[in-house]
Every structure is written in C-alpha cells, then in structure tokens.
Amino acid sequence: MTDETGTPDPEAKKRFAGRRVLALGTFDSFVRTAGVIARLFEAEGASVRFAALSASEKTEQLSARQLRAGGVHETVPVLTAEALVASRLFRDAHVVIAVIDGGRARELFLSCAAADLSREVARPIVVVASPGVALTELLQGFMSRAPADVLCFNAENERAAFVAAADEIGVDSSNAIVTGLLGLDRRPRQPNSDGRPCVVFFEQPVIPARRMQRMHLLAGMIDLARRSPGTDVLIKLRHARNETAHHPTRFHLDDLSRELLARGGRPENLAFTHEPAPKLLDRAALAVTVSSTVAVEAMSRGIPTRIVSDFGVSEALGTSYFVGSGCFAALADLSPDMPDSARPEWVEGRSGAAADPEPLLGQCDVLLRAQDARGSALPLRPLAPAYGSAAWLGYALGVGGPVAVHAPHLMEKPRRGLGFVSAVAARLRNARRGPPSR
Template sequence: MHDQLSQSHPPHTPPQRIAVLADSDTRWKWGATLARRIAPGTVLDAYYLNGRATPTERQLAEVGIRSDSSREVTAAEFLADPRVLEADVLVLALVGGSGQALLHGLAHAWAGLAVRPVVITGYVGVVYEKMTDGLLLRVGSDIVLANTTTDAERFRAAIAGVGADPGAVVETALPFLDGTSHDPSAAGVSRPFTVCFAAQPSAPASRSARLHLLERAAGHARLHPEREVLVKLRSLPGEQTTHVEDFPYQQLMRDLSEPPPDNLQFKYGHMGEVLDRTDLLVTVSSTAALEALHRSVPTAVLTDFGVRENLGNHYFIGSGCLASWDELDQGVVPEADQSWLDRHGVSSDDPYRELQERIAKLRACDVMPPLQPYYTASRASGYLPDLLERYGFDPQGVPLDSFGSGGRGPVARLVRSTVRRGARYGYRLGAQRVAPAIRRWGQL
C-alpha cells in the first residue's frame, strides 16, 4: 500500500535517468514529454516496442524530443537490457494489454530486488471508452496517472470497487499541454486568420465521413478566401500511428467535388508549432483540442456526425466547444467554459508536484514494494493466460520470444532488425493499401 511505505531517510534528488518504453509515435510523445516534466534535463533512454505501430524516424523527428539513447526491442530484449534496471523511473507508454504483459514480465524479472525503477503507467489522451478495462490492465504499476480531476475520481472509485489499492492513482495533466497563449490581434495583421482542422486516423473511420469532413474544410476555405485553412495530419500514407487509418486524407483530396482552393493546405509537423499560428482549432475529438484550449485558442469540437461515444466528442459535453461546420461557416467562434476546463486538467498551475513527490517517496524506500498486477492466474484464469500469450509471455510472466531473446551479436541484431523492418513494411502495405482496396472493390 502506498500510504504504508517505510521511509528511513530523506527523499532522493530528482531522477537522474528515466526510461520510456513506447509502442507508437503518440505514446512516445506522451512518455517522453512526461519524462521531461518529471525531471527536466534528465538522461532519457528511449525503447520502441517492436509491433504494428513502431514509430518511424520521420514520426520521431516530428515529436521533436531527443533521447540520449534509443533502441527498438521485443519484450524479451527489453527485459534483458541491463540499462532498464539502472533507470530511476520507467514509463510504460503502452496500450493496456501490452502494459499488463510488461508488468507481469517486470514483476517476474525483478522479484526479490530491493531497488528497482519506479514504474508509471497512464493514458495518452482523454479516457472516454473502456475505462474499467484499460484501467485494471494498468493497475500493478507503482503509479497510475490520471490526466484530469474527473479521471482521478473515476479511477480511484473503480480500483477501490474491485478491492485494489486506489492510492496508486496520481492526478497530473496531459504533459504536452504547453506553449504560449493565443494572441488574437495577430490575425489579419501579421498573418491571415488561420483555421486548423486537426485530423485523426479513425474518428470518423468511414471513407464517406472522412471525405465529408474534407469537403467541409474545403468549402469553408472557399467561403472565407481571406482565411487560411490547414488540415493538420498525423502521418504520411503508409505510416502507422496508435490507430489504423484506412482512408488517409491525402488520398481523399483527389476525390473532392471541386478542385481544392489555394487557401486550403495539408500541414505536417509539431502540433505546438501549428497552434502558434492558429486562431480556430477544429476537430472531431483529438487531444489537439485540449492543447488548443490550454493556449486559449478558440476550439470547435464537431457535431456533424452526432455527439457519440464511438467518436469521443461526447467527452466535450459541457465544454462550450461543440459546434458544426455550418455554424463555423457562419462565423461562430465557440467560447470554452472555465469550470469545465478546470475539472478536465486544462488550466492546472502545477500539475506535476504530487507526481514528483510520490516518485521521491518511492525512491527513498530501502526496500521497494513488489509490482503486483491486479490480474493474476487465480483471479482471472480465463483471461490472463491468453492475454499474456498474445503479448509474448507465459502465465508466470516469462517471455516466450526465444527469437528476440536469442543471439546478441551484431550479426544477429542486424538480422532481427532487417526482418522487423520487412515485416512492418508488409503489415503497413496490407493495412494501408491492400485492405482499403479490397473494401472498395466490395462496395462496387
């Protein structure tokens, strides 16, 4: 129990080394930014879990956070890397299932150790679906982060409700909420009034819905030729991110009913740099909305396809930001509700102090408590073994990846790296090109 931790000497200095294990570009952004929030200037070791969405060099460059070392790994290779145990803090920036698997793997690998890294799990964005499922897969880490007051209350209630310790939950904020406040006086003077549509890979998911949004963005640009309309994209066609994108907007551009106007542009790069020039942020439910609101940028969360849980825009009920393209075309500029912002972690002054204090308290222990995932073989005998096997572990948390834990020489590493790149390319080709084509043929 975290409130019963013994502490025989003063808290340690801030962490000197933080390791982040991430399985996609967005989770790397979350984990790396969190590490910098915990201890600016600390040594940052990056590990990228080999899989469907392992980030590319371009995606990593777009995030813009340099690590002191980086390595693409399987779960077995990660557990065997001695530098992991040298870290003061380990951030598992992973989807729930792989996070649970790694917690079991770490619990097995570190059994009996008095000193080990403080293990942190959390969420990349807003939590609006499968809250209990994802949360219990993260229980067992030393710290489970909640990005808002609302989430912290929900998390603690759910964890206590299943008989686990809610003390692991620590409230922070999304770590990439940063940047200078919006200056409305610049619009029309030093630059055009700029509307940024923050696209998402899977909200909405259908081709017709995504084409509709692109048509509306182009229509807004035609209706307001004095404005600049940016479509902010997360990835290039063929790249994977946290969610699969079947119908990239780049490919849909050629299907617009009219040629795109000159003041409509696709935009890549760091979201913060785009927000520096944005006067109105438009999205379905992207966390870019929270980044914009943190900077006091007027923000519209679209209702064109309804306010629905599967879109995620229901999260913004009460925010004052819900609006349609029709309203935006007519000049409506939503105004955010301050009380909603306060409860949803957008306007917190110092959201990392409690986290830093909890880390210091854990690191000051002479004997660290063992990692105890909520799911055990006896508690979830029909669920846990299959989940662990799916992520490459046996029921005791021992990696099954004999290939990944095999040869360590330079030739073996080169072979593994080449095979991974080929497999990832093959997956992306199938997911991004072949599968959408098959679906289109099925619609003929």
C-alpha cells in the first residue's frame, strides 16, 4: 500500500493502525503495567489513553509521583465501573487492557452486562492481565476475570489450573492464553558505574503483615548495613504515608525504623527510597524481598536475588511461589557479593519472566477482525457460572444489585440509621441475657 506520492506507507503494515487502546488500572502498579502492555499495541499503530477504576474512598487514589515513577505522564481519570462503561472513553476504545483486582473485575463485567454492549454496533475487546505474580486466592481471582475476551496468564501451570476448574463447572476457558508477565523491565543488566555495591530490599505493604515480623526484617537490613560499611543498603518503600496502594501499609518501615535506630543510630550507608524499581535494579548488586514481583524482574535481568526465608515458606507470605527458584536465604546470611543462584528452568518455565506478547496481540487482532466482519458487537462472555449459577446471580442481583455479587460481604454490614440502631440494640439485648446455656 502506498501514499499519494507513491511511497510505501509504514503504518499500513501495522496490525493496529487506527485502533484505540484504553489502558485501565486501579492503583499505581496496575496502571503502570496496563500502560506497558498498551505500548505494545501503540508500537503497531494504535493510540493509547489511560483511565483508572475507582477503588478507594480517598480522593487521591493515584498521586502524580506514583504515576511518574511508573512512566505514566498522561492524564488518568478515575471513574466508577458504571461511569466508565457509559463513557465515550470506554465505548470508543477498540481494546481495553484491564489490569485490575478481582473486585474491580467483577464490577467492570457486571457493568458491561447491565449496559448490554452486545447490542451495540461494536464494543471494546476486553483483555485482563496481571500486575504481578499471583500469590493468593488464585482460582477466585481467575474466576473473577473469566468473562474477559482475553485472559492472560503468567505461566502454563496457572492457565492449566484455571482450565481444570473451569471444566468442572462449565466455564468456557478458550479465552485463556499464556503471555508471561508483560509488565517486567527486561533490559540486560548493566555494570554499576560508580563501583560501589548496593543491596536493595523491596518492601511489600502487608507481607509480612505483623509488626514483629516487619521489625525483624528492618533489623536484618540494619545489621547488613553495619556488617557491610562499604555497601549502600537501600530500603525501597512501597508507597509514601500520604499515598494509597492496593494494600495500604499498616506498619510503615520508615516509622518502625525510629524505634530500632534510636538504640544504635542510623548507619550512614542505610537509606529509605522511593526511586522506581527499575532504576534501583540498575544499581543493585543484590535484590532482596519476601515475595515481590520485582524478584522475578531481577532474576530475569541476571541480578542476584534472594527471597527472605526467615519466616518459612507459606502461601500467606507468597514465598510458596518461589519454591524451585534456588533463591531463598536468611537475612543473617545476606551479603553484597552473593552470586546469581536463580535456576534457569524455574525462571523460564514457572516464574512468568519468559513473556511473549504475540498470543495477546494475535488474539486481539483476530477478535477485532471478526467484529469488523460481523458488522455488530461480539457477544459478551456470560457471567454464569464463573460468578455462580444463573439462579444465584438472579437472586443476588435482585436482593442487593451488583454489590451483592462483587462484594457480598458489604451486604452484611449494619446500615446506618434505623438498621444500624436496631443492630446495636439487638447486640445489647443479647449481652444482657448472658452466654447461651449448653
């Protein structure tokens, strides 16, 4: 194909030339990952816009600092799922890259079903991808995202687990593809230019969740700094005190440090930082965490990485994900000269680091072409039985509307006003009666 001057048109070879992609997230890391994936479409001719689903009552769900740190400089409006689905921002998109938590996924697909997008001339192809490694509640999370047109998995074993569960209850799993962690920075490791070794500990807000565990982590990094005076020891905080995240920090390490450092002073080579993770990995001689996705990124870039083993191996801590990696170590054994011990077969086969965007790009191209040929919107994938039986969905929606499906626990909270007063009065009456007899 050529332009008016007879020169070959470079855009004609791009699969998504003229298409519009919406990068949709919730919190900062989700928006960043959605943006990284959307840029893959942009490289093939698409235009990209951003939005976020409202997931917090706080006014500033996404701070400017968080967005800039994630490489997002565009405007990111924050909308409820219902408002988003009704907006031109959503309706005019050809592809929506949704990197959202399970609750927001249910809100989004319930809103799509309520809007009956299948009756439109066209609708967005909705892709759901993960912001990082899937640590807990795997099947619940997968089922929450099952109505997506394309459902991306980090590794084949996760896709297989979903397919097996889907087959048991009759969910169509043909939308499931393996892409790996598309949001990872995969630049080759560069030598540290200043020659001074650096160990970086990447904090997670609620892993571990207990104060004493987090104090132990912090004490271990302080001890490492004192043992290695020629090494910079950096603690990468997940978010600042006035910022929100998917899991807000209960015991902020910067706060806990005041208690520990009061006993012996702060080592000059120890510091807290909010620098973006990719920049910190550029400097790191050793990356340390409990179970953060950044560990997979570090391993894939050939950076020596250690998973803290002090609290054992468990699903609750997410350390079970890294079994087989060869990277577990106790805090007391950390040193800046530790070798790269990651097992290649685990990194390439199970970690999600071996990403391949082609299954996603190819599937979206197929679906868009099918919708173009059809001349009307593709049917929406059904909510049942992924969200429960049709009978249950009908009952729940009739009783409490969408909230009864995507967040049924909220239906059990006492309502303010007379309902709240009645609930309190009932509790007082029960308390006066004393404990039940056995």
